[in-house]
Amino acid sequence: MEIIVGKSAGFCGGVLNSVNKALKYLDDNKKMYCLGELVHNKQVVSNLEKKGLEIIESLDKVPGNSKVIIRAHGIAKEIYDEALKRNIQLYDLTCPKVLRIHQLAKQYNKEGYFIILIAHKIHPEVLGTISYCGEDSAIIETEDDIDNVVNKVNNSSCKKVVVMAQTTYSVDKFNKIVEILKQKIKNDYEFLVNNTICNATDIRQKETKKLASLVDCMIIIGGKNSSNTKKLFDISEETCKKTYLVENVNELEDDFSLYEKIGIMAGASTPNESIEEVVSYLKKGYFKKK
Ligand code: SF4
Structure with a gap:
């Protein structure tokens, strides 16, 4: 069996920067809070909790002067x-x-643009970003939202439209939605596209697509609440039907000896x-047979 681990996995x-800095802050301070999970991974969060971090859902839960990581x-x-x-100290x-x-x-809001954000509506990053977009803004999560958002643009007083994205949105889906918007937004509007999908996401998605075309089976590892992990799963599954999404090794429940080449992202x-x-589990080769 050949195992190929993606370079960008x-x-x-x-x-890395957020986790390292949080660990350092926790060395210096006994008790700290974090508003939501620092990153979407149970293992990472539980490690930080053991060092004194408490996850809170709202600032109401902490007394004044507390130290809160964002x-x-x-x-x-x-x-x-x-x-x-x-008077809460933010890190x-x-x-x-x-x-x-x-x-x-x-x-863009200051310059009078209507901001269209292509993103997952309830993702924490998006709830943050939308708060900076002002009244003249809307989120497109899927193609089904496009007509409503175009109506909202038409009913606003804006004559300029800018399209941005959540950092971890799918590059292919973003491009597709932009193409549809170009057809639907009237020609007399200034139409600007600023693809804000992060480079790390782009590289990872491209590598996943390529790797999925080279192997018999793909294993995507990551938090079930992680938006970018779910995207990798969807991208991989489009090319490689045998794609597994697991949070950790304990969730590998198939007979992987059936595959000659396994890709990991x-x-x-x-x-x-x-x-x-x-990787070490696969190398051992003792698989649960169904
Ligand atoms: S995926 Fe991109 S935007 Fe998100 S934390 Fe990593 S580098 Fe930052």
Whole structure:
């Protein structure tokens, strides 16, 4: 059996930076909170919890003067304002690429653009980004949302439209939605596309597609709540029908001796240990037979 692990599998630069800094903060401070999970991976979060991090869903849960880490996906503008009011000390570990999108959104809003965000509506990153977009904005999650959003554009007073994306959205789906929007937005509107999908996501998706075409089976490792991991699964499954999505080695329940070549990819918040555990399990070759 040949096992090929994608070069881009595992932590992206943004996640690595957030996790390393959080570990350092936890060395210096006994008790810290994090607004939502720092990254979407149970193993990483549980490791941080053991070092004194408590995950909270809202600032209401902490007393004033508390030390609160902001997750890699960022938070909404109103939460910064609330923290300031309540004297809460923020340790901002938002990925710089997400912060750049917040800045762009503020800028486009100021310049009078209607902002269309192609993104997953309830993802934490998107809840943060949309808070900087102003009233004249809307989210397209799937092609089904396009007509409603175009109506919203037509009913606004804006004459300029800009399209942006969640950092981990699928590149192919983003391009497809942009093409449809180009047909549907009236010609007298200025139409700008700013593809804000992060480079790390783009590279990973391309590598997954290629790897899936070379192997008999693909294993995608990552949190079930991780948006970028789910995208990798969808992309892989389009090419390689035998694609498995697992959070860790314990979820591998098939007879993998049936495959000659196995490809492995992992989401941006999947630690190396999870990848190594899967590789070592496959190499041992003792599989559960169905
Ligand atoms: S996927 Fe991109 S935007 Fe998200 S944390 Fe990693 S580098 Fe930052």
